[in-house]
Amino acid sequence: QLPLQESGPGLVKPSETLSLTCTVSGGYINSRSYYWGWIRHPPGKGLEWIGNIYYSGITYYNPSLKSRVTISVDSSKNQFSLKLSSVTAADTAVYYCARPISTPTTNWYFDLWGRGTLVTVSS
Amino acid sequence: DIQMTQSPSSLSASVGDRVTITCRASQSISGYLNWYQHIPGKAPKLLIFTASSLQSGVPSRFSGSGSGTDFTLTISGLQPEDFATYYCQQSDSGPPTFGGGTRVDIK
Numbered sequence: 001q002l003p004l005q006e007s008g009p010g011l012v013k014p015s016e017t018l019s020l021t022c023t024v025s026g027g028y029i030n031s032r033s034y035y036w037g038w039i040r041h042p043p044g045k046g047l048e049w050i051g052n053i054y055y056s057g058i059t060y061y062n063p064s065l066k067s068r069v070t071i072s073v074d075s076s077k078n079q080f081s082l083k084l085s086s087v088t089a090a091d092t093a094v095y096y097c098a099r100p101i102s103t104p105t106t107n108w109y110f111d112l113w114g115r116g117t118l119v120t121v122s123s
Numbered sequence: 124d125i126q127m128t129q130s131p132s133s134l135s136a137s138v139g140d141r142v143t144i145t146c147r148a149s150q151s152i153s154g155y156l157n158w159y160q161h162i163p164g165k166a167p168k169l170l171i172f173t174a175s176s177l178q179s180g181v182p183s184r185f186s187g188s189g190s191g192t193d194f195t196l197t198i199s200g201l202q203p204e205d206f207a208t209y210y211c212q213q214s215d216s217g218p219p220t221f222g223g224g225t226r227v228d229i230k
Contacts, residue, residue, distance in 0.1 A: 002166070004166070046221050046222070046223050046224070047210060047212075047221035047224075048221075049218050049219045049220070049221075062218045063218065064218075096166075096167065098167075101172070103155055103173070103214045103215075105153075105155055105214065105215050105216060107155065107214040107215060107216065107219060108214055108219055109157040109169065109172050109173075109212060109214045109219070110157075110159075110167075110169060110212075111169045111172075111178065112166075112169075113166040113167040113168070114166055115164070115165060115166045116166070
């Protein structure tokens with residue numbers, strides 16, 4: 001059983017909303033020690049941080065995506081989710097869920113990752 | 124956003140070689156630099172955090188150094204399982220940003 005496992009549709013139509021879920025094994029999604037986050041890797045481009053959520057529900061988003069992103073936690077299911085609205089072909093990417101570790105600079109590195117899931121935006 | 128530039132973008136090496144990968148930040152990030160390994164089909168793996176701290180479970184042949192804008196990941200004695208793509212990431216300020224990656228393949 002993988003510690004983090006992404007799931008969701010592999011194909012989304014342009015202008016629709018991309019929805020992904022990450023299941024956390026071990027039942028510690030409510031831990032005050034941890035944030036949870038999403039990162040993506042478009043083909044031929046670099047890795048891009050999407051956003052993080054703290055167990056309390058406080059969210060942090062990349063300003064470049066903030067207007068279209070919602071990250072939420074469902075502790076009853078040990079899951080957290082990503083919604084990205086109004087998608088275009090530029091949102092085609094491998095999407096990773098990850099566990100961010102906070103730094104003294106109120107920033108993060110990522111000590112645990114899922115294997116990633118490819119989402120293609122196409123009609 | 125802070126831009127991260129890795130070099131080289133790819134390299135070929137043999138088992139047992141010493142490999143060095145460089146990461147440069149567009150502004151000073153103190154020591155807030157992290158390194159990851161990614162093998163296709165697997166989850167990316169944290170190797171080094173805050174420039175030189177080895178993540179638990181990572182072999183000691185991996186080491187990191189640097190501060191300010193220039194950082195280095197060194198693999199001392201490349202092993203078959205080390206052929207992968209390596210990424211740096213800054214965790215100093217603004218949105219976390221990543222380097223473009225360095226692919227290490229077999230010579």
